[in-house]
Amino acid sequence: MEAHEAAIKFLADSPLYETQKPYQLYRSAQDGGDVSNLIFHEQKDVPVRNARGHEDQFKLSTHGFQWLKIPSRVQATPGTDVFIQEYLAESLELITKLMSPDKIIGYDCRTRKNVPKSEIRGDRKSRTTPVPAAPEAHVDQTVDGAWRRIMRHLRKEETDTMDAREWRVQIVNLWRPLYRPVVDSALALCDYRSLSPSDLVAADHVNPDYHGEIYYLKYNPKQEWYWLREQRPEEAVLFISFDSNSQGDAK
Numbered sequence: 001m002e003a004h005e006a007a008i009k010f011l012a013d014s015p016l017y018e019t020q021k022p023y024q025l026y027r028s029a030q031d032g033g034d035v036s037n038l039i040f041h042e043q044k045d046v047p048v049r050n051a052r053g054h055e056d057q058f059k060l061s062t063h064g065f066q067w068l069k070i071p072s073r074v075q076a077t078p079g080t081d082v083f084i085q086e087y088l089a090e091s092l093e094l095i096t097k098l099m100s101p102d103k104i105i106g107y108d109c110r111t112r113k114n115v116p117k118s119e120i121r122g123d124r125k126s127r128t129t130p131v132p133a134a135p136e137a138h139v140d141q142t143v144d145g146a147w148r149r150i151m152r153h154l155r156k157e158e159t160d161t162m163d164a165r166e167w168r169v170q171i172v173n174l175w176r177p178l179y180r181p182v183v184d185s186a187l188a189l190c191d192y193r194s195l196s197p198s199d200l201v202a203a204d205h206v207n208p209d210y211h212g213e214i215y216y217l218k219y220n221p222k223q224e225w226y227w228l229r230e231q232r233p234e235e236a237v238l239f240i241s242f243d244s245n246s247q248g249d250a251k
Helices: 081-099 143-152 156-163
Strands: 003-011 023-025 040-050 065-069 170-175 200-207 210-217 225-227 235-243
Touching: 003 210, 003 225, 081 170, 081 235, 143 170, 143 210, 143 235
Parallel strands: 023 200, 040 225
Antiparallel strands: 003 040, 065 235, 170 235, 200 210
């Protein structure tokens, strides 16, 4: 596989984090705006391998991600409530066919746009408002953050069962371009087997109504990164953010 050097932002190895936990506090402009102690550095020479022509080699259970050639049937205009509803329903149907879960919940659906945050217009809490592409290497959920997220979306009788850890739970993401092949700020994915536990740093993400926790990555030259050159709208990628079975699929 051909490799290209890419620029990816990683959490800085700062002495600040010896005494402070990394955090991002999301606040409205009226309340003074966002507050954060996050410090990133841009690693400009990260080898990223092009998976084009090798898509079938990547498996969710082995690498933590895989590409799928399956066009979307949704005809609604992105950025509308109808699109969000139809696309989320289609995504849940696809994931159900692939993974055969006993229960599936779609708790969020977002579009991203490759523009600075300052150019985004609209209520950022709304699912119809696009959010900027994320330039920082991260994992959407820590272990604690994942369980917090799971409990947030289950009924009381279900959380009682979850407390007993009687279910295996996975949090997965499904991504695809909406309009045309991606030629800038493509999604890069890291083979989880190339990560060291010391590469992962837990960080708080605090909203007015929810306290989440994610991992940011510190750079390690042993990390193995991949992307799909000019990924097209009919090419989706599925990746795991959390798996409660530590002996099971990649995450």
